Amino acid sequence: MYKLYGRNQAGSMAVEALLAACGAPYEVIVLNRREDGSFEDFFHAINPKAEVPTLVLPDGSVMTESAAMMIHIAEQFPEAGLAPAPREAGRAEFLRWQVYLAAALYGSDLRLFYPQKFTTDPGGADGVKARAAETMSQEFAIYAQALGERRFMLGRLTALDIYAAMLCTWAPDVDALFATHPNLKRMYDAVLENAAVKRVWERNGM
Numbered sequence: 001m002y003k004l005y006g007r008n009q010a011g012s013m014a015v016e017a018l019l020a021a022c023g024a025p026y027e028v029i030v031l032n033r034r035e036d037g038s039f040e041d042f043f044h045a046i047n048p049k050a051e052v053p054t055l056v057l058p059d060g061s062v063m064t065e066s067a068a069m070m071i072h073i074a075e076q077f078p079e080a081g082l083a084p085a086p087r088e089a090g091r092a093e094f095l096r097w098q099v100y101l102a103a104a105l106y107g108s109d110l111r112l113f114y115p116q117k118f119t120t121d122p123g124g125a126d127g128v129k130a131r132a133a134e135t136m137s138q139e140f141a142i143y144a145q146a147l148g149e150r151r152f153m154l155g156r157l158t159a160l161d162i163y164a165a166m167l168c169t170w171a172p173d174v175d176a177l178f179a180t181h182p183n184l185k186r187m188y189d190a191v192l193e194n195a196a197v198k199r200v201w202e203r204n205g206m
């Protein structure tokens with residue numbers, strides 16, 4: 001049984017959706033923040049960075065980093081076909097974009113939503129936020145250009161598209177994002193055609 005620590009609509013949403021789409025046995029522990037914004041003490045003991053998603057694997061070991069989880073889970077359930085196998089065509093592209101989304105776009109999202117964490121200057125948060133929004137639009141544009149006319153980045157639904165769909169929901173103006181990049185909207189809608197993903201989106205209050 002996988003145990004996923006998450007928060008609704010946060011980075012755990014894509015991991016939860018992938019577990020569901022793979023038919024994996026899992027439970028979700030939805031964390032709430034304390035008044036000061038921090039998570040409860042017990043969670044710090046599981047993940048010293050106290051970030052969601054945090055995944056406890058069936059063998060009891062703890063995994064952090066959402067991109068690694070997406071790759072690992074998809075590999076554990078090859079019959080679900082949600083990632084190309086290591087020697088299959090598209091594997092390099094899969095890894096490239098999965099890491100790109102996590103390192104670039106997720107990073108920009110964090111700077112946008114938690115700007116104060118990225119500066120020691122008490123008046124610096126607005127600048128961090130403004131630059132993060134600019135960077136994020138460039139990063140979405142690069143992803144959209146690579147997607148081109150395809151419904152899914154690799155031609156069929158993979159973990160990558162589920163993760164990309166989650167990131168779209170974090171854009172400061174989702175309607176504007178989709179108006180600028182209709183192919184991202186097409187990809188997003190196609191991801192949500194998966195019944196398991198849709199159920200998880202709904203459970204997350206989307």
Ligand SMILES: N[C@@H](CCC(=O)N[C@@H](CS)C(=O)NCC(=O)O)C(=O)O
Nearest residue numbers: 010011050051052053064065066067
């Ligand atoms: N690199 C990590 C980033 C995880 C992360 O920063 N998650 C955010 C929510 S999306 C978080 O838990 N931040 C701390 C907080 O909310 O207090 C990953 O990809 O899993």
